[in-house]
Amino acid sequence: MAHSEMDYRKYLLLVKSRKRFYAGAAIGIMLLAVLLSYLLPKRYEAKSTVFIEKNVIAELVKGIAVTPSMDQEIKGLNYAITSRTLIQKVMDDLDLNLGKMNDKDLEERIKAIQKNTNVKLVKDNIFLISYVDGNPRVARDFVNTLVRRYIEQNVSSKREESYGAITFLSEQIDTFRDKLVKAEDELNRYKTDKGGVIAIDEAKLFEEINLAQQKLYDMQLRRRHLEALRPVTRKAADLLQVKLVALQKQLEELRVAYTDSYPEVIRVKGEVETLREQMKGRKGSGETIIDQNEVEKAEAELNALKVSEEGLKRHIATNQALLRSIPSAKAGLEKLELEKKNRKELYDQLMSRHGQSEVSKQMEVQDKTTTFRIVDPAVLPLSPISPNRVRIMLMGIVAGLAGALGLLVLFDQLDSSVKNVDTLKTMAIPVLAVIPKMRSEQAERRERLGDIRLYVSAGLCFVIIVTLIVLEALSISPVDHLVSKLNAML
Numbered sequence: 001m002a003h004s005e006m007d008y009r010k011y012l013l014l015v016k017s018r019k020r021f022y023a024g025a026a027i028g029i030m031l032l033a034v035l036l037s038y039l040l041p042k043r044y045e046a047k048s049t050v051f052i053e054k055n056v057i058a059e060l061v062k063g064i065a066v067t068p069s070m071d072q073e074i075k076g077l078n079y080a081i082t083s084r085t086l087i088q089k090v091m092d093d094l095d096l097n098l099g100k101m102n103d104k105d106l107e108e109r110i111k112a113i114q115k116n117t118n119v120k121l122v123k124d125n126i127f128l129i130s131y132v133d134g135n136p137r138v139a140r141d142f143v144n145t146l147v148r149r150y151i152e153q154n155v156s157s158k159r160e161e162s163y164g165a166i167t168f169l170s171e172q173i174d175t176f177r178d179k180l181v182k183a184e185d186e187l188n189r190y191k192t193d194k195g196g197v198i199a200i201d202e203a204k205l206f207e208e209i210n211l212a213q214q215k216l217y218d219m220q221l222r223r224r225h226l227e228a229l230r231p232v233t234r235k236a237a238d239l240l241q242v243k244l245v246a247l248q249k250q251l252e253e254l255r256v257a258y259t260d261s262y263p264e265v266i267r268v269k270g271e272v273e274t275l276r277e278q279m280k281g282r283k284g285s286g287e288t289i290i291d292q293n294e295v296e297k298a299e300a301e302l303n304a305l306k307v308s309e310e311g312l313k314r315h316i317a318t319n320q321a322l323l324r325s326i327p328s329a330k331a332g333l334e335k336l337e338l339e340k341k342n343r344k345e346l347y348d349q350l351m352s353r354h355g356q357s358e359v360s361k362q363m364e365v366q367d368k369t370t371t372f373r374i375v376d377p378a379v380l381p382l383s384p385i386s387p388n389r390v391r392i393m394l395m396g397i398v399a400g401l402a403g404a405l406g407l408l409v410l411f412d413q414l415d416s417s418v419k420n421v422d423t424l425k426t427m428a429i430p431v432l433a434v435i436p437k438m439r440s441e442q443a444e445r446r447e448r449l450g451d452i453r454l455y456v457s458a459g460l461c462f463v464i465i466v467t468l469i470v471l472e473a474l475s476i477s478p479v480d481h482l483v484s485k486l487n488a489m490l
Contacts, residue, residue: 014408019451021411023458025404030465033396038479040392042384045132046139048147049376052077052125077127078119081150087113090145094138117146126375136381143378151372162357169354176347183340190336194329202326209319216312221256223305225249226298244275389472393465 015022080086087110101109116132129147133139191198229245251268258265418424424431439447471478 011405011409014412015405018408020454022404022408023454025407026400027458027461029400029403030393030396031461033399034393034465034468037387037389037392037396040387041134043132043134043386044136044139044381044383045130045385046136046143046378046381047128047130047376048143048374048378049122050127050129050147051373051375052127053371053373080154081119081129081146082114082117084110084114086146086149086153087117089149090142093145093149094141096138113142131378132385136384140378140380147372147374147377151374154372165357166354169350169357173347173350173354176343176350180340180343180347183336183343187333187336187340190332194333197322197325197329198333200322200326202323205319205323205326209316209323212312212316212319216309216316219305219309219312221252223302223309225252226302226305229298240275240279244272244279247272247275383475389477390469393469393472397462397465 091109091113096109113131118128118130118132120128120130122128129143131139131143131146133142228248247268251265251272254262254265254268260266260269421431421434468479
């Protein structure tokens with residue numbers, strides 16, 4: 001605390017001892033700030049308010065026509081307005097020396113304009129478009145031209161997009177119509193070729209095959225039976241042999257339905273064995289008489305069974321092949337029908353979209369969709385937004401007071417001379433005598449007069465600076481007024 005107080009007194013003594021330098025430096029810095037505030041180039045900002053209006057018809061035709069959403073318009077607004085193409089068109093409209101610039105200058109100019117152009121969302125669908133320029137008329141004309149150009153370009157691009165969509169959809173409709181006709185022709189040809197197979201009931205065909213197999217099995221049994229009777233037929237007069245054959249036939253039939261342990265099977269087997277034993281017992285005494293009619297009859301039946309058996313086998317094989325081909329035929333039919341269905345759906349969707357695009361085109365042509373409405377066009381800005389002279393002058397006052405003190409401290413640090421006796425004592429240098437500063441009364445009077453002149457001059461300058469600050473705060477610039485008058489006189 002004591003140290004701070006010492007520093008504070010030290011600075012006060014320093015200012016007091018060199019008050020003329022301090023006052024001159026402070027006023028000088030302040031005047032430099034004032035001069036700077038008037039020398040800095042002025043920049044004017046022009047603003048225009050644009051309202052994005054969604055037409056009521058757009059809601060009425062929702063689902064019937066396709067219109068750009070409000071979000072899409074808002075997202076693309078900032079980039080579209082500051083696009084290079086649009087800015088070049090505006091520069092060309094305003095004749096901003098576009099043709100006299102080389103590529104580098106043109107690029108720098110466009111970047112500067114993009115930097116000075118600002119698009120701000122005020123509310124959900126209200127935008128503020130502003131541009132800053134050194135010429136207020138250029139700023140106003142640039143904003144109005146930029147907004148007008150953007151609206152024209154937006155309407156034109158949406159119309160071109162609608163026409164392009166209709167053209168594209170018409171081409172796609174023709175293409176998919178051809179594809180649909182081709183799919184239908186291919187499906188009809190397939191139905192003609194495979195229609196008989198596809199119409200067959202698999203279950204019935206399977207049942208028919210099973211019945212035919214059963215019938216074939218019966219034929220085979222009958223054929224084998226006849227083949228077994230063939231030697232017996234040749235000995236039709238042998239009663240034991242005939243009975244034996246009959247029992248064997250009965251035994252074979254029973255074995256088809258029952259096992260060997262079935263009682264009836266066991267009984268028939270016993271009788272067969274008994275007959276065989278009797279036939280062995282009369283060996284050499286039997287008389288063989290050939291029945292020619294029975295032989296021929298059996299042979300004819302046997303041949304007929306063979307022919308029928310072969311025909312039935314071919315019928316079964318044909319039906320089995322047919323049964324195997326049914327799944328692949330139906331799969332091919334489903335594939336073609338699915339392809340036709342998909343192309344039909346795409347074709348119908350394209351036709352529906354084509355109708356929507358027609359309605360959308362008419363809405364775009366008649367400006368019935370989202371429209372831009374200029375709420376407030378840009379007007380001529382009367383006062384610049386920069387430089388902020390009030391702020392610069394106030395900062396100049398602070399900088400003058402602080403800067404002058406800084407200079408005093410700096411010069412004091414650079415001054416290596418001894419300024420008081422205490423300094424010599426700290427340096428262990430013996431002090432023989434101190435000669436006080438003797439000033440005459442006339443010299444003191446001159447100094448007081450000089451101080452008065454300094455204070456009056458500094459105060460007058462300070463009052464002038466404060467007056468300028470007040471006038472600038474009130475948007476009254478006497479300097480600008482004076483410069484305008486001089487320009488008018490010249």
